Amino acid sequence: MTESRQAWWSRAVFYQAYPRSFRDSDGDGVGDLDGVTEGLDYLARLGVDALWLNPVMVSPMADHGYDVADPRDVDPLFGGLEALDRLVEAAHARDIKVTMDLVPNHTSSAHPWFQAALATGPGGNQRERYVFRDGQGPDGLHPPNNWVSIFGGPAWTRVVEPDGNPGQWYLHIFDPEQPDLNWDNPEAFEDLEKTLRFWLERGIDGFRIDVAHGMAKPPGLPDMPRPDAEMLTHDADDPRFNNDGVHAIHRGIRTVVNDHPDAVTIGEIWVFDNEDFAKYLRPDELHLGFNFRLVRADFDAAQVREAIENSLAAADLAGSPPTWTLSNHDVEREVTRYGGGAVGLARARAMALVMLALPGAVFVYNGEELGLPNVDLPDEVLQDPTWERSGRTQRGRDGCRVPMPWSGDEPPYGFSSSADTWLPMPPDWSSLTVEAQDGVAGSTLELFRTAIEIRHSRGDLGAGVEWLAVPTGVLAFQGTDGVTCLLNATDHPVPLSDEDVLITSAPLVGGDLPPNAAAWIR
Template sequence: MSEQYVSNSGPADDWWRSAVVYQVYPRSFSDLNGDGVGDLAGVIDKLGYLELLGVDAIWLSPIMRSPMADHGYDVSDPRDIDPLFGDLSVFDRLVREAHDRDIRVTMDLVPNHTSDQHAWFTAALAAGPGSRERARYIFRDGLGDDGSLPPNNWTSVFGGPAWSRITEPDGTPGQWYMHLFAPQQPDLNWDNLEVLEDLRTTMRFWLDRGVDGFRIDVSHGMAKPEGLPDMEHPSEILKHTDDDPRFNREGVHAIHRAIHAVMDDYPGTFNVGEVWVESNEAFAKYVRPDELHLGFNFRLATVDFDGDQIREAIASSLAATDLVGATPTWTLSNHDVPREVSRYAPAGDTGIGELRARAMALVELALPGTVFIYNGAELGLPNADLPDDALVDPVWENSGHTDRGRDECRVPLPWEGTEPPFGFSSSADTWLPIPAEWASLTVEAQLEDIFSTLSLYRQALELRYNRPEFSGDTVEWYGAPDGCIAFRRPGGLICALNASDVPVPLPPGQVLLVSTPLDAGLLPPNTAAWLV
């Protein structure tokens, strides 16, 4: 990464190298048509808020046409907008108005699988074994004398087997198709060149409309091992280890090089991959210069609020990108990961969880590279405690009601007022219920409160963009008291985090910002500070 800090008006082609990208989960961001589900018109309506917050770009979670078996990650038409969110004309308006505010627009791309209602899969079911149509997916004959057993022992990430059997056009029991996720999400066969060509067409469709980049779902998937060997431990549904035959196969890198080649025709665009791998060496392969521009490294989003763990997560993430000269990425939560306020809350104490989340926001925003903020993190939202009958995540059903899934971190945002739906929608019947106790966490309640989490984010983003002390692509670690960490950027910024139980002295320097007020000049527990 360049030693020069990049502001909102920085070099056009390199803007993403130190950008702050705000993840919009459209279903839960803002509902303008009153059906209880967020939409693109709602995003347009809140662009002023995003400009005030100070982000460089938004990443839109899936908005392509979909039956919504997995809330948009089951795409039936990758070159259209689902009517739930609007249409192409509304999308074009969103891109145009966002660009007018110097906010770039990126969107989810789902190349590993399609919906079972995609025209290709419908054709595959009708065409029969050995057909060109079936060759776009992974169909196999079953095992056993009558083919009634799955082709191998792979499990779905959502629970249950990774195979479903179909009925052939003549009405007889037939082949099996692979789905690493829900049965409604059949995996594509990436050994078929037709699959890559269709993805190129999809990418150009959106890039030609002015999209600035993509978040690539399951970037460590797509390529499957020859012969589809059994899993050694099929009971481990999702383990993110590098020996899992379902993911992180060598062939995936040729796919990413092909994707990168398309992006090269659109200067200033970028892609970021969802990469769940174990070793730094495995991660580094994905962010080589001709593959992904950025890769999500989730170490910081999965460690406890512990000084040693946090330092190790940062150092490891930087080491991974240093192997190939790539730009690091940082995030504390997303639509699949529990919100940081709840994750950091000891014994469910969200008060302490919020203090810790505020401190970690300063830590991640002090680091070199690209930061991704999940919508609502800037409000200090916790996970919502939802009743069982409100859960709609396919994980809940597919796991036999043993895994509550991800709904609790996907609840709609509270904007204003004192009662649900807090201005998110004109309908009280929102797709997930909004807790009444969020009245103190609305944007309206926090906007003019200089001590609110929202105000902290706004101050931090302004300083990050305007102060030259944030320049440089490395960190230098300071000695720090037990349970604490401190590092310095080449430009002169110092970040100190107190994850211990007692107040500690600050490093030398002038205080720029603290996540909570100092205690007689000392840095309190669960607090971070910026100094120069």
């Protein structure tokens, strides 16, 4: 535990930059890597230690970059390899690390491997790189099993063979344009190793591993017991995920990454059994794992405490630092999740203080520090594959991906020189821009800056927290340095002690902490 707690990533504040939505440098309405570089001074002032970039590799963008056609090049949409090199150099000059998304579960259907698999037909070695199977029933008319896609609909698509006849089916846990790789084929890891070394040798400081509980598939591909379950629940008996074979893959990744001792691997792990979760964080597997319990907790003192206790327990089982996040590119923004409007914003600000008071690594999603809500977009602009795949019943994730507002009183708020941004920006965001909040006491941006500065000044926050006895509806925990975080999730003010108040998410009322607020006191 001691060694991992000394590493830079063990207590870092990561900033997740969704490149399409952070800043547009070339006026095409889509954010890019030079736009991220332009924002580095802003991020340095925010106090972040590291960047996490969502995928920027060459892609047809069926799933906005998570369908990778060339894992060892940067898409021209984002500025190409040179733009990434400029970003890494400029970030390192400001002591900001740069980590990238890695997508090992699947490729794009435009990847040369998959195109070769389609061209060669059944039985060819190229098909062994993916999960092709004959169908069931007369003439293989039905899919090989009952698996469903995370994005809705079946997880299998039937191909037309080179002779023009309907043929085998291929597996895609996500979109049909994202065929799953066959990780029983050694070529899968051989290619991934090339990818890992390519980016590490270019100065990348680590990877966030997409669907880190995926990749390995169970022998025989047994049916799902509940194919109609909620798409993202990932039940313990879901055969699509969390199969034992995945751990050998992570051990292989770690072996490569160990050649760069300061690099970090962070897994996206939708696994909620603590012992199962901890397996991914064994000393020869991932360095860190996203634990999503805090994201799933309502604004409720008991739920928040349970989420924190579970996350700490899972990390402790593995001897790994915990990770904390309240939002990302896949979930509804917390301002909206906690009720929307002024109440949702107050609660999001309070939860930011709770998160930033905890030991371990913290991940802030771009725009979170501005208090951005989810955006209710019109049907005709929705781009997430979930929208069409679900028969237009699930609106998808576009609402949390709307571009960042930087300045001005109307769209595009300085994000781009073009008003035609890839997703439209709301007309009422002028008070949420960086410009409108910069240096303004009490703004959400200044709350984050101050809290991160205090967090850094506190040094090593240890491995756990001490819970304090408080009334129902209130949450209080103390760090190893004696700083207490108090969350008031009740509907009435809560008295604060006479100790030194370091920061509050809302102004005190007669010395009391108002509802939907948090404070740090010494």
